[in-house]
Amino acid sequence: MAETRHPLLAKEDWWAIWLSGLLISGVVLEFITSVPGVGRWSTLPTEAFPGRVSGLLSLGLGLVIITAIAVQIMSGNGRRYATAFIPVFALAVLAYTVANQTGIRAAGFGYAFWALLIGLFIANTIGTPQWMKSAIRSELYIKTGLVFLGAEILFGNILNLGLPGLFVAWFVTPVVLIFMYQFGTRILKIGSRSLVIVIAAATSVCGVSAAIAVAAAARAKKEELTLAVGMSLIFTVVMMVAMPALVRALGMDPVVGAAWIGGTIDATGAVVAAGALLGEQAEQIAAVVKMVQNMLIGVVAFLVAVFWVTR
Incomplete structure (x- = not known):
């Protein structure tokens, strides 16, 4: 069904923009004035929910409606998706609940860590139920979240990175790309130069897209x-x-660690998740470094094309 749709309605990339644009418009027009969340607790998890249950239910209902509409238009499986989305949302609330325990929060284990742990536990024990897989649309969720993150991070945040931040994003990247290409072709003597340059670009810029x-x-x-x-x-x-575990083990400043993560991990979504494990500020710094680095995709592709036709 998706093949007969216009690309603007059939692709998750575009729906990430439509969904985030809809919600951002709701905020601008003051239809959305706050986002329900889970409270902090110390002894019993129930301490996190007084006065918040109705808000969380409204949040879940709103999300399932707008995302199910998107899935229905993309693939025609909106009803199946809506049913499967409910436990996915519940698991997300569970991750936030565990992370908001005062002792765990003080230790720095955020919601991203627990979400990852819960997902790994389910996948490697009982396995992900087949009926639930229709709601596991990681790309759609991550891309929509990245649009929100981009809207939240002002250009001033990019300027605040200063020369060190731009150095990590724009100078280190081509150096790593060139080094990997030379190392692969001259030291490892890999026969396919195109394979080497593609691997070098994937690991030095932004993964799959690069x-x-x-x-x-x-x-x-x-x-x-x-x-x-x-x-x-x-x-x-x-x-x-x-x-993130290595940053903590080395006693590295989370800001420095976030810049390292942003300039090293390939995928933007993974950068955000890893940065979140170090805290909210680290999450933003890692995302900014990665987004600035992502600007090099077109430049790198152009220079590689020029190099390939002139060598």
Whole structure:
């Protein structure tokens, strides 16, 4: 069904914009004045919910309605999605509830950590129920959230990064790209130069998007693109969990650690999740560094194309 739709109505990328635009408009027009949340608690989880249950139910209902409409238009599975969304939303509330326990909150284990832990536990024990998979649309949720995050972060936040932040985002990236290409072709002597440049772009810029752009510029084979994307996704998952833990283990300043995460982890969504494990400020810094770095996709693809046709 999605194939017969106009791309503006069939793609999750566009629906992330439509959904976030709708909600942002609601805020601007003051139809939405606050977002319900889970309170803090110390002894019993029930302490987190007095006076908040109706708000959370309204939030869940609102989200399921607008996202189910989007899914219905994209694939025609809106009703199945709506049914499956309810436990997904409940698990999200559970993650926030655990994270808001005063002792856990003081230790710095945020909602992203518990959401990841709950997801891993379910996937590796009982397994994700088949009927629930229709609501597991990570890309849609992450992309919509990124639009919100971009709306929240003012341009002044980017300027506040200063030269060190821009250095991490714009200078380190091409250096890593060139180094990886030279290392792969001259030291490791990998026969396919296009494979090397695609892997280098994926790991130095922003993962899958950069890999696709550079693969087209370098005329890489589909198999090479698939390999590069697979490697990027594997390391993204590992680094999303390992890097925040390493930052804490080294006693690194969360601000510095966030910049490191933003400039190192491939996927933007994973950067936001990893930054959230270090705190709200770290989440924003990591996201800003990554977004600034993402601006290089077009430049890198263009330069690779020029290099490929002139070498």
